[in-house]
Amino acid sequence: GAVVSQHPSWVICKSGTSVKIECRSLDFQATTMFWYRQFPKQSLMLMATSNEGSKATYEQGVEKDKFLINHASLTLSTLTVTSAHPEDSSFYICSASRLAGGGFSLREQFFGPGTRLTVL
Amino acid sequence: AQKITQTQPGMFVQEKEAVTLDCTYDTSDQSYGLFWYKQPSSGEMIFLIYQGSYDEQNATEGRYSLNFQKARKSANLVISASQLGDSAMYFCAMIREYGNKLVFGAGTILRVKS
Numbered sequence: 001g002a003v004v005s006q007h008p009s010w011v012i013c014k015s016g017t018s019v020k021i022e023c024r025s026l027d028f029q030a031t032t033m034f035w036y037r038q039f040p041k042q043s044l045m046l047m048a049t050s051n052e053g054s055k056a057t058y059e060q061g062v063e064k065d066k067f068l069i070n071h072a073s074l075t076l077s078t079l080t081v082t083s084a085h086p087e088d089s090s091f092y093i094c095s096a097s098r099l100a101g102g103g104f105s106l107r108e109q110f111f112g113p114g115t116r117l118t119v120l
Numbered sequence: 121a122q123k124i125t126q127t128q129p130g131m132f133v134q135e136k137e138a139v140t141l142d143c144t145y146d147t148s149d150q151s152y153g154l155f156w157y158k159q160p161s162s163g164e165m166i167f168l169i170y171q172g173s174y175d176e177q178n179a180t181e182g183r184y185s186l187n188f189q190k191a192r193k194s195a196n197l198v199i200s201a202s203q204l205g206d207s208a209m210y211f212c213a214m215i216r217e218y219g220n221k222l223v224f225g226a227g228t229i230l231r232v233k234s
Contacts (some may be wrong), residue, residue: 014228034221035224041209043211043226044211044224044229093163095165095222109215109220109222111157111164112164113163113164114163114164
């Protein structure tokens with residue numbers, strides 16, 4: 001159980017286009033989903049936290065208009081990279097949690113397999 | 121603010137030997153959780169082991185054990201009997217009691233030699 005999928009697993013796009021990445025919790029309801037960005041051989045950087053039915057909370061320095069996050073249902077969150085540029089090329093990982101805000105969840109943040117974005 | 125420090129950018133270990141990956145953390149919270157994740161070249165994040173700040177015993181999961189020294193604020197991962205498949209990036213992470221965000225360390229690349 002607790003499987004999280006991401007689609008697509010990789011995408012190549014031209015500069016200036018928008019790309020949508022989907023994150024789905026397949027066998028549980030995810031009240032909270034997280035989006036991370038990771039550059040090669042570096043750590044995961046949290047971009048934003050999204051709760052179902054409400055606006056995402058972005059980390060400092062992350063452009064809200066650039067990275068649009070929608071968490072429309074308890075099993076789906078999407079990240080749209082708008083007007084992508086080569087510097088947006090990265091590995092994007094989502095994770096899903098059963099938590100609804102506070103509380104002390106230990107193992108219940110499950111990661112998707114990631115999406116590799118390359119912007120030409 | 122919470123901070124995780126992994127001071128070993130890369131490590132080599134001989135197959136079948138044990139290896140320790142270091143992790144120190146900084147927090148003013150009394151209650152928190154510590155995690156270790158493995159990230160192979162495919163990119164997926166694999167949960168390995170968890171330790172709660174109030175757990176008196178060190179966590180163990182198969183070949184993985186967590187050497188938790190609360191006073192020193194360290195949570196080192198010990199992998200026993202290393203296998204070639206253990207070659208990956210390893211991340212130490214922390215979560216606050218009343219938070220849901222994971223704070224990650226910089227990671228350690230482990231290479232297992234045959």
